[in-house]
Amino acid sequence: MQIADRIEQALDRAVALAQGPGAPPLLASALRYAVFPAGHRIRPQLCLAVAGACGDADPESADAAAAAIELLHCASLVHDDLPCFDDSALRRGKASVHAEYGAPLAVLTGDALIVHAFATLRPVAARDPSRMATLLGIVTEAVGSPGGIVAGQAWECEVAVPLADYQRAKTGALFVAATRAGAAAAGVDAEPWRMLGDKLGEAYQVADDLRDVLCDSDELGKPIGQDAVRLRPNAAAQLGVGGAKARLEDLVRAAVESIPDCPGAADLRMLIKAQTALFFPKQLAREAA
Amino acid sequence: MQIADRIEQALDRAVALAQGPGAPPLLASALRYAVFPAGHRIRPQLCLAVAGACGDADPESADAAAAAIELLHCASLVHDDLPCFDDSALRRGKASVHAEYGAPLAVLTGDALIVHAFATLRPVAARDPSRMATLLGIVTEAVGSPGGIVAGQAWECEVAVPLADYQRAKTGALFVAATRAGAAAAGVDAEPWRMLGDKLGEAYQVADDLRDVLCDSDELGKPIGQDAVRLRPNAAAQLGVGGAKARLEDLVRAAVESIPDCPGAADLRMLIKAQTALFFPKQLAREAA
Numbered sequence: 285m286q287i288a289d290r291i292e293q294a295l296d297r298a299v300a301l302a303q304g305p306g307a308p309p310l311l312a313s314a315l316r317y318a319v320f321p322a323g324h325r326i327r328p329q330l331c332l333a334v335a336g337a338c339g340d341a342d343p344e345s346a347d348a349a350a351a352a353i354e355l356l357h358c359a360s361l362v363h364d365d366l367p368c369f370d371d372s373a374l375r376r377g378k379a380s381v382h383a384e385y386g387a388p389l390a391v392l393t394g395d396a397l398i399v400h401a402f403a404t405l406r407p408v409a410a411r412d413p414s415r416m417a418t419l420l421g422i423v424t425e426a427v428g429s430p431g432g433i434v435a436g437q438a439w440e441c442e443v444a445v446p447l448a449d450y451q452r453a454k455t456g457a458l459f460v461a462a463t464r465a466g467a468a469a470a471g472v473d474a475e476p477w478r479m480l481g482d483k484l485g486e487a488y489q490v491a492d493d494l495r496d497v498l499c500d501s502d503e504l505g506k507p508i509g510q511d512a513v514r515l516r517p518n519a520a521a522q523l524g525v526g527g528a529k530a531r532l533e534d535l536v537r538a539a540v541e542s543i544p545d546c547p548g549a550a551d552l553r554m555l556i557k558a559q560t561a562l563f564f565p566k567q568l569a570r571e572a573a
Numbered sequence: 574m575q576i577a578d579r580i581e582q583a584l585d586r587a588v589a590l591a592q593g594p595g596a597p598p599l600l601a602s603a604l605r606y607a608v609f610p611a612g613h614r615i616r617p618q619l620c621l622a623v624a625g626a627c628g629d630a631d632p633e634s635a636d637a638a639a640a641a642i643e644l645l646h647c648a649s650l651v652h653d654d655l656p657c658f659d660d661s662a663l664r665r666g667k668a669s670v671h672a673e674y675g676a677p678l679a680v681l682t683g684d685a686l687i688v689h690a691f692a693t694l695r696p697v698a699a700r701d702p703s704r705m706a707t708l709l710g711i712v713t714e715a716v717g718s719p720g721g722i723v724a725g726q727a728w729e730c731e732v733a734v735p736l737a738d739y740q741r742a743k744t745g746a747l748f749v750a751a752t753r754a755g756a757a758a759a760g761v762d763a764e765p766w767r768m769l770g771d772k773l774g775e776a777y778q779v780a781d782d783l784r785d786v787l788c789d790s791d792e793l794g795k796p797i798g799q800d801a802v803r804l805r806p807n808a809a810a811q812l813g814v815g816g817a818k819a820r821l822e823d824l825v826r827a828a829v830e831s832i833p834d835c836p837g838a839a840d841l842r843m844l845i846k847a848q849t850a851l852f853f854p855k856q857l858a859r860e861a862a
Binding site: 302303304305306307308309310311312315359363366368369385386387388389391392394395396398399400402403405406409410413414416417420421424427428429430431432434435437438439440441442449 | 591592593594595596597598599600601604648652655657658674675676677678680681683684685687688689691692694695698699702703705706709710713716717718719720721723724726727728729730731738
């Protein structure tokens with residue numbers, strides 16, 4: 285089965301469980317709305333690509349980890365869009381969850397997605413209990429405090445923000461979880477895969493900053509120019525578009541070079557190059573063509 | 574060590590981890606504020622009491638389960654108090670988290686508490702991996718959808734609310750998790766302990782309804798008369814104070830009778846009777862004296 289199909293099926297199973305008999309209808313509807321139709325699914329694709337490069341000895345565990353990571357990403361989007369944060373009415377080209385269902389259900393949808401991300405890992409225990417413990421540790425590190433996405437978002441509530449900590453927590457942590465969890469699910473030591481996630485996370489952040497400056501709202505599926513509005517740090521604003529583009533290329537190169545020895549290393553290197561090319565905003569891609 | 578000390582120490586360890594080096598200072602502060610000083614800790618006490626009655630073969634796992642359940646309870650209080658839900662400025666006799674830290678940090682504090690509840694279970698894996706999987710299943714059932722506390726809160730966003738489903742999810746589910754997790758942590762079949770949690774959860778809900786009608790705000794540490802304000806079902810309003818008190822007594826009796834055979838059954842029955850006597854609002858306790 286193709287990676288994309290594995291991801292959608294794993295997410296569908298997780299959401300279907302949460303929509304089980306007796307679920308409040310609006311919550312059940314909002315949960316599916318928050319997860320489907322698919323966004324780019326960059327993190328779960330990365331997770332399964334790493335698992336594949338490592339031999340994919342336990343595809344069911346890899347699918348569970350990939351789904352957990354994407355559910356947590358979706359949860360963070362739903363909560364970040366809330367009126368008390370970005371107050372964003374648009375996400376993935378449609379109304380954000382709070383715009384469609386109201387803020388109370390958006391809070392609860394995010395909460396439920398977090399809970400069900402962890403529930404997704406549970407069947408891994410029947411396959412290999414110690415593997416589930418490893419995955420649980422990788423996921424909680426990527427989402428909690430001090431260094432996960434919740435902490436990353438919390439930096440936006442501080443007056444003084446250490447930029448590297450903020451970006452590593454808000455964006456990098458879940459990329460690191462994706463590469464580490466992919467390796468761990470395949471029964472391989474997760475730690476050597478941290479650098480790949482770290483570099484790709486930073487690359488994605490720089491690309492996101494470029495898109496915020498260069499794209500229009502239709503292309504992006506969410507409001508643009510938000511970093512300037514919110515006085516958030518933006519690599520394109522700091523380094524200029526050319527400088528940010530060079531930084532992005534450096535990060536992709538470092539990511540590719542960091543890939544540990546593994547059966548599928550050559551294929552993974554090609555895949556990372558192809559996927560990260562999609563990070564570049566269309567305008568830059570057109571200029572480069 | 575006393576049960577109360579075990580609970581506070583386990584919670585302190587969990588919060589300290591989330592406050593680790595590099596944590597955003599306001600989030601770190603809000604996390605501790607949301608968990609300490611202690612509320613009644615009814616759910617973790619119940620969890621450890623059941624574990625004790627079952628022989629407490631693995632106290633560290635019982636402590637982890639008790640802490641996870643209390644962290645999830647604290648998370649639900651923080652989110653329920655948000656302006657978009659109850660907009661409650663008072664909790665446990667002090668300013669609620671959003672009143673003290675603002676709504677954005679209150680959302681993130683709840684999120685982090687959910688994540689760290691699951692993180693708390695991780696060390697159980699090193700002791701007995703299959704036990705962690707059981708506990709993870711018990712906890713996710715009690716918190717997620719369709720029947721956990723997030724679903725319970727989501728019923729408040731619906732027009733038509735099935736009262737039994739609503740109360741079982743919003744209040745009962747975490748009591749059921751407490752009794753089942755206590756048994757599972759002690760290495761005993763969790764399922765026979767479901768009834769005890771179910772009856773105690775319903776008893777607590779009726780007691781809470783009575784307090785909402787009878788107590789003053791100082792005694793309760795949160796605003797009173799909220800059910801009438803919010804048109805929420807209230808057993809005391811439906812059955813009268815006398816009827817609700819009789820229902821509470823029936824539920825406590827059924828709870829005590831449901832306790833499965835176990836080494837500490839007699840002590841547990843006495844403890845449940847003593848603890849549930851504290852459920853009664855002071856005014857009713859005074860009348861009964």
